[in-house]
Amino acid sequence: MSRPLILVTGATGKTGGAVARQLRGLDWPVRVLVRSADARARVLADLGCEVQVGDLFDPAVMQTAMRGVGRAYLVPPFDPRMIEAADLFLRAAQEARLESTVALGQWLACERHPAFETRQLWQMEQRLRGLSLGVTLVAPGFFADNYLRLINFAAQLGVLPSLTGNSLNAPPSNEDIAAVIVGALIDPDRHAGRAYRPTGPQLLSTAGMAKEVATALDRGVMRFEMPMWLFLKAARMQGVPAAELSGFRHRVRDHKQGAFAFHGLTDHVERVTGRPPEAFGATARRYAALPEARVTFASRTGAFLDFMRTPIAPGYDLARFERDAGVVAPAKARYAMQDPVWKASRERLARDAVLTA
Numbered sequence: 181m182s183r184p185l186i187l188v189t190g191a192t193g194k195t196g197g198a199v200a201r202q203l204r205g206l207d208w209p210v211r212v213l214v215r216s217a218d219a220r221a222r223v224l225a226d227l228g229c230e231v232q233v234g235d236l237f238d239p240a241v242m243q244t245a246m247r248g249v250g251r252a253y254l255v256p257p258f259d260p261r262m263i264e265a266a267d268l269f270l271r272a273a274q275e276a277r278l279e280s281t282v283a284l285g286q287w288l289a290c291e292r293h294p295a296f297e298t299r300q301l302w303q304m305e306q307r308l309r310g311l312s313l314g315v316t317l318v319a320p321g322f323f324a325d326n327y328l329r330l331i332n333f334a335a336q337l338g339v340l341p342s343l344t345g346n347s348l349n350a351p352p353s354n355e356d357i358a359a360v361i362v363g364a365l366i367d368p369d370r371h372a373g374r375a376y377r378p379t380g381p382q383l384l385s386t387a388g389m390a391k392e393v394a395t396a397l398d399r400g401v402m403r404f405e406m407p408m409w410l411f412l413k414a415a416r417m418q419g420v421p422a423a424e425l426s427g428f429r430h431r432v433r434d435h436k437q438g439a440f441a442f443h444g445l446t447d448h449v450e451r452v453t454g455r456p457p458e459a460f461g462a463t464a465r466r467y468a469a470l471p472e473a474r475v476t477f478a479s480r481t482g483a484f485l486d487f488m489r490t491p492i493a494p495g496y497d498l499a500r501f502e503r504d505a506g507v508v509a510p511a512k513a514r515y516a517m518q519d520p521v522w523k524a525s526r527e528r529l530a531r532d533a534v535l536t537a
């Protein structure tokens with residue numbers, strides 16, 4: 181039987197990139213939607229992906245992207261209007277009579293959360309339930325990538341910046357999240373109507389992660405608890421956009437309140453893929469092999485100068501960003517762990533892996 185074409189959005193990003201690579205590795209036909217025809221798009225074309233350039237907020241682009249497609253993966257972009265992009269995608273998928281779609285949501289998704297991203301992903305979850313096509317929700321917690329993105333500081337200077345104190349998480353790797361998404365895309369009969377929260381195999385604090393990173397790098401590494409104001413400056417220096425940090429700073433609060441340790445170990449990676457999830461140490465070894473973690477005199481000096489420069493670099497005024505973007509927070513906003521409705525729905529998701537109200 182011929183395999184249907186699969187549309188992958190966010191293919192230059194963390195999960196979409198891994199999904200496109202894994203699907204091509206299994207010889208599935210893939211169309212990727214990317215924002216620009218840059219070097220990253222050429223890498224995807226070299227993998228055998230059909231590349232379409234366009235914006236998720238453009239209805240005509242979404243209609244073209246769905247043409248001839250049987251199944252699709254939605255990555256809602258970090259944007260104060262992200263629900264509009266999700267709606268356009270889902271409408272186009274219905275109109276094109278797709279067989280199934282997989283949407284990336286968020287473990288925290290709740291109605292009155294302080295983060296616009298988390299509220300809008302909650303809205304997306306509500307919309308998914310009313311669709312006439314097969315839907316799988318993948319709702320991860322805090323990715324392993326969030327801790328390992330700063331591995332260059334550990335490699336060069338022996339410090340692993342941490343924002344989350346002693347709170348625990350079993351962070352999933354991008355590859356395991358993608359493997360669950362790929363499982364759902366290639367076998368919709370088994371996974372439609374399901375919701376998964378991929379996790380790693382072990383709950384760790386950043387002190388435990390620093391030990392794993394030290395082993396991966398084969399050097400001493402100390403956890404350094406970084407205040408949020410300093411992190412925002414470092415993130416801006418690394419080019420992380422305000423729209424992403426707006427929600428991130430709230431997710432750190434949820435992390436400290438235990439929202440990722442809540443039902444923090446699931447068997448969903450194994451349920452979908454048939455193999456256990458990757459341990460954090462194994463993920464750390466892959467990041468330790470990246471060029472930015474290679475130590476030379478120049479890279480160490482550069483990291484040291486960046487570290488010293490960070491406190492005087494410009495940060496972000498996220499409250500102003502949100503005001504300018506027209507984001508209105510609910511009057512009585514509350515974090516996930518303060519929301520009994522969220523807790524009940526997430527308990528069910530972790531246990532039964534079903535997409536329910």
Ligand SMILES: NC(=O)c1ccc[n+]([C@@H]2O[C@H](COP(=O)([O-])OP(=O)(O)OC[C@H]3O[C@@H](n4cnc5c(N)ncnc54)[C@H](OP(=O)(O)O)[C@@H]3O)[C@@H](O)[C@H]2O)c1
Pocket residue numbers: 189190191192193194195196213214215216234235236237255256257258284285286287297301319320321322323326
């Ligand atoms: N990080 C976490 O811990 C975490 C946890 C749970 C859920 N999530 C969810 O994960 C999602 C992000 O997924 P990710 O980490 O896989 O992606 P990512 O690495 O943040 O990359 C975002 C992707 O979307 C593309 N994109 C952004 N705006 C676009 C637009 N207007 N039109 C077309 N493409 C656009 C980007 O293209 P460019 O490369 O050109 O920018 C990139 O490929 C968010 O919805 C977030 O809520 C994240």
